[in-house]
Amino acid sequence: MSENRYQLNKELAQMLKGxxxxxxxxxxxxxxxxxxxxCAVMALERIPADIxxxxxxxxxxxxxxxxxxxxxxxxxxxxxxxxxxxxxxxxLEAIEIDYIDESEVLSPADxxxxxxxxxxxxxxxxxxxxxxxxxxxxxxxxxxxxxxGEPGTGDVIQxxxxxxxxxxxxxxxxxxxxxxxxEESKRLQVPYDLVKYVHDNKKLPVVNFAAxxxxxxxxxxxxxxxxxxxxxxxxxxxxxxxxxxxxxxIVKAVTNYDKPEMLAELSENLGEAMVGINEQEIxxxxxxxxx
Amino acid sequence: xxxxxxxxxxFIEHAHCLERLDxxxxxxxxxxxxxADIDRLILTGGESTTQRKLLKELDMLYPLKNLISDGIPVMxxxxxxxxxAQKISGxxxxxxxxxxxxxxxNAYGRQLGSFSASGDINGIRDFPMRFIRAPFVKKTLSxxxxxxxxTDEKITAVRYKNQLGFAxxxxxxxxxxxxxxxxxx
Numbered sequence: 001m002s003e004n005r006y007q008l009n010k011e012l013a014q015m016l017k018g019x020x021x022x023x024x025x026x027x028x029x030x031x032x033x034x035x036x037x038x039c040a041v042m043a044l045e046r047i048p049a050d051i052x053x054x055x056x057x058x059x060x061x062x063x064x065x066x067x068x069x070x071x072x073x074x075x076x077x078x079x080x081x082x083x084x085x086x087x088x089x090x091x092l093e094a095i096e097i098d099y100i101d102e103s104e105v106l107s108p109a110d111x112x113x114x115x116x117x118x119x120x121x122x123x124x125x126x127x128x129x130x131x132x133x134x135x136x137x138x139x140x141x142x143x144x145x146x147x148x149g150e151p152g153t154g155d156v157i158q159x160x161x162x163x164x165x166x167x168x169x170x171x172x173x174x175x176x177x178x179x180x181x182x183e184e185s186k187r188l189q190v191p192y193d194l195v196k197y198v199h200d201n202k203k204l205p206v207v208n209f210a211a212x213x214x215x216x217x218x219x220x221x222x223x224x225x226x227x228x229x230x231x232x233x234x235x236x237x238x239x240x241x242x243x244x245x246x247x248x249x250i251v252k253a254v255t256n257y258d259k260p261e262m263l264a265e266l267s268e269n270l271g272e273a274m275v276g277i278n279e280q281e282i283x284x285x286x287x288x289x290x291x
Numbered sequence: 292x293x294x295x296x297x298x299x300x301x302f303i304e305h306a307h308c309l310e311r312l313d314x315x316x317x318x319x320x321x322x323x324x325x326x327a328d329i330d331r332l333i334l335t336g337g338e339s340t341t342q343r344k345l346l347k348e349l350d351m352l353y354p355l356k357n358l359i360s361d362g363i364p365v366m367x368x369x370x371x372x373x374x375x376a377q378k379i380s381g382x383x384x385x386x387x388x389x390x391x392x393x394x395x396x397n398a399y400g401r402q403l404g405s406f407s408a409s410g411d412i413n414g415i416r417d418f419p420m421r422f423i424r425a426p427f428v429k430k431t432l433s434x435x436x437x438x439x440x441x442t443d444e445k446i447t448a449v450r451y452k453n454q455l456g457f458a459x460x461x462x463x464x465x466x467x468x469x470x471x472x473x474x475x476x
Contacts, residue, residue, distance in 0.1 A: 008423060012402055074340065096402075098401050252349070255321075
């Protein structure tokens with residue numbers, strides 16, 4: 001990937017800021033998401049809650065299914081490939097996906113190596129639990145980061161934990177003396193230049209969204225107040241009682257995340273939220289995949 | 292006071308440009324933010340469908356439309372240009388419909404079609420232009436629309452009275468000349 005192409009890919013993520021990216025499994029759901037104000041959709045065959053329920057190996061979606069969604073909406077369409085599965089990523093690039101999510105939601109294809117994302121022209125978003133993971137993914141060529149959270153649970157605790165961790169590590173790094181950054185680079189296992197960037201700019205060099213467990217407008221507002229630049233909502237919308245209304249409410253909550261009166265109004269009568277699973281009840285921790 | 296539409300998209304980038312020019316601004320995120328001291332408007336990059344939806348739902352569409360027709364200086368970049376256009380190809384309803392042009396959304400295709408270029412804009416030489424899933428102006432609908440830039444045979448910058456529309460993102464570069472031009476309107 002040329003330097004200019006990487007810059008254009010980071011810039012697309014900048015355009016998504018302040019928005020909600022929704023998981024959809026059919027063209028109909030994609031249209032509902034677009035009409036509700038989603039700034040992008042994530043096309044996948046099964047949403048994380050169902051992947052969790054079904055068990056077994058979970059892979060990239062059928063390209064025909066993804067194309068159906070690309071044809072149904074005018075907003076950017078993202079899709080997931082397995083961690084380390086560069087052939088799946090090549091296929092997604094061939095169908096001109098707007099963003100690839102190298103995602104721990106699917107079964108990892110490689111337990112050592114992530115995809116060398118610099119070899120691709122299309123942009124990648126990757127999950128991270130802490131600053132080291134985020135910068136390692138950026139070093140591999142990711143042009144957008146999201147918290148891992150814990151997908152398919154409707155439990156926001158891990159997204160909160162990951163966002164707080166990344167923000168506090170950024171704050172700590174920023175307060176370091178310049179001559180300490182070399183040691184930080186060693187400790188975080190990331191290139192010095194990225195450490196220096198975070199130190200000087202007090203932020204990641206790419207956009208950082210919240211993901212994994214967001215189910216209500218209040219969850220979305222919480223993540224935005226903790227420093228997320230936008231929100232992914234996976235199972236939270238189409239596993240709830242009234243997807244259309246909930247989707248619209250979450251979109252508005254991300255725009256006015258610091259206005260409690262508006263959030264109160266938005267949170268009224270949304271119908272049933274997804275049932276969810278508490279983190280202690282989960283057998284499979286997806287956030288532990290890919291470090 | 293410049294009002295920057297901040298319902299979704301790259302509004303902070305515009306704010307940083309204005310800060311560097313020592314210009315006061317305010318983010319507009321709901322109707323209550325549209326106060327009487329707003330005498331300029333910037334419509335930012337982002338997803339126009341999302342912005343359109345939020346403008347309606349948050350009751351901001353008509354107050355802002357009125358300000359534009361009152362003649363306050365407006366700059367729309369990318370999605371902002373789409374919001375201003377009188378006609379959007381393939382779509383039934385325009386948004387502010389104040390700028391007599393027809394625009395095509397995602398006119399260069401998906402993200403793989405995003406590109407950068409350099410061009411002259413109304414006497415400003417070699418301006419760096421970032422096109423991100425960009426629209427272009429398919430045609431102008433009034434003789435009073437000034438064409439400020441054509442890149443690869445496509446109109447990418449226009450001016451009509453108080454309104455400036457750019458298909459690209461001056462806010463993504465360090466070059467402040469277009470923001471200066473806007474502030475001189």
